[in-house]
Amino acid sequence: MKAGLDDVAAWHSPAVPVRRAMKRRGPRGEGLLRAASLLAFLALWQLAAWFFASPTLPPPATVFARIAAETASLALPTHLAITLARVAVAFLLALAIGAAIGIAMGRWRRLDALLDGWLVLGLNIPALVTIILCYVWFGLNDTAAIVAVALNKIPTVVVTVREGARAVDARLMQVAHAYRLPRLRTFTHVYLPQLVPYLMASARAGLSLIWKIVLVVELLGRSNGVGFQLNMFFQLFDIAGILAYTLVFAAVVLVVEAAGLRPLERRLTRWRT
Numbered sequence: 579m580k581a582g583l584d585d586v587a588a589w590h591s592p593a594v595p596v597r598r599a600m601k602r603r604g605p606r607g608e609g610l611l612r613a614a615s616l617l618a619f620l621a622l623w624q625l626a627a628w629f630f631a632s633p634t635l636p637p638p639a640t641v642f643a644r645i646a647a648e649t650a651s652l653a654l655p656t657h658l659a660i661t662l663a664r665v666a667v668a669f670l671l672a673l674a675i676g677a678a679i680g681i682a683m684g685r686w687r688r689l690d691a692l693l694d695g696w697l698v699l700g701l702n703i704p705a706l707v708t709i710i711l712c713y714v715w716f717g718l719n720d721t722a723a724i725v726a727v728a729l730n731k732i733p734t735v736v737v738t739v740r741e742g743a744r745a746v747d748a749r750l751m752q753v754a755h756a757y758r759l760p761r762l763r764t765f766t767h768v769y770l771p772q773l774v775p776y777l778m779a780s781a782r783a784g785l786s787l788i789w790k791i792v793l794v795v796e797l798l799g800r801s802n803g804v805g806f807q808l809n810m811f812f813q814l815f816d817i818a819g820i821l822a823y824t825l826v827f828a829a830v831v832l833v834v835e836a837a838g839l840r841p842l843e844r845r846l847t848r849w850r851t
Contacts, residue, residue: 612836636818644822653807654826661796661803662830664720665789668727672788673781675728676735681773683736684743700733705791713799723795730791735780742776778842782835789831 620638627637648654683690683697709726716722746769754764796805804827811819 634817636821640818641821641825644818645826648819648822654823657802657804657807657823658827658830661789661792661805661827664724664727664792664795664803665785668724668731668792669781669784669788671724671728672731672735672784673777676732676780677739677773677777679732680736680739681743684740684746690740697733697736700729701737705730705794709791709795709798718799720800723792723800726795727788727791731784731788734787735784738776738780738783739773742773745776746772785831785835789827793827 623638627635645654679693683693705726708729712722712726712729716725750768750772751764754768759768792803793805793808796803797809800806804823807823808820811817811823
């Protein structure tokens with residue numbers, strides 16, 4: 579019997595360091611996979627450009643040369659900075675307002691019932707309609723652009739955070755009440771940490787949605803930004819310019835998501851493990 583237990587221990591004892599090693603190598607392995615996927619994308623792009631040999635599909639080298647030229651002329655950095663500023667302001671507004679409304683709706687049922695119809699309406703109004711109305715109401719300016727983008731994102735933040743507020747563990751709140759923690763400390767140390775996964779899900783999904791809406795807003799009614807430049811390139815049938823600006827903007831958003839949001843999410847949810 580003892581020998582059998584020893585065999586079991588021999589089989590299972592190395593598993594702990596193996597799992598720890600795999601956990602340590604996890605982020606690095608994921609990074610290598612993402613890099614390999616991007617290289618495969620570039621290879622497929624090059625093969626497609628070579629196969630079709632069409633001016634509507636320039637090869638990667640042509641697009642990268644265009645990126646270098648636009649960067650040297652400072653046109654790309656200028657328009658990119660303007661667009662990213664709009665993305666940042668709209669993103670913060672949508673996340674803050676949506677999170678506050680979502681927490682309130684998840685906590686108070688009557689408020690949830692009162693605002694649920696508004697929420698469904700906001701989720702189903704097309705972004706294009708909101709953009710046009712904001713330009714009509716506020717004029718062709720940055721205020722209208724940012725408000726239009728934020729209004730399109732707020733309902734999705736509300737839905738996600740509301741579900742998180744409903745899933746808060748009541749037993750933990752009772753423990754905080756039993757220990758007579760102040761309300762602010764209870765909110766920041768007991769309530770809010772349980773909402774972090776939902777807030778981060780809203781942030782990551784919101785970032786991917788907001789920058790697309792910002793491009794549409796700029797295309798329709800602004801005289802600068804990446805969306806405005808894409809519209810100009812479209813009118814000139816400049817495919818290399820369109821791909822150059824698109825790749826740079828997408829790369830910046832990917833870097834923000836990989837170097838900012840993912841590490842922040844791991845740090846804020848470390849307490850779970």
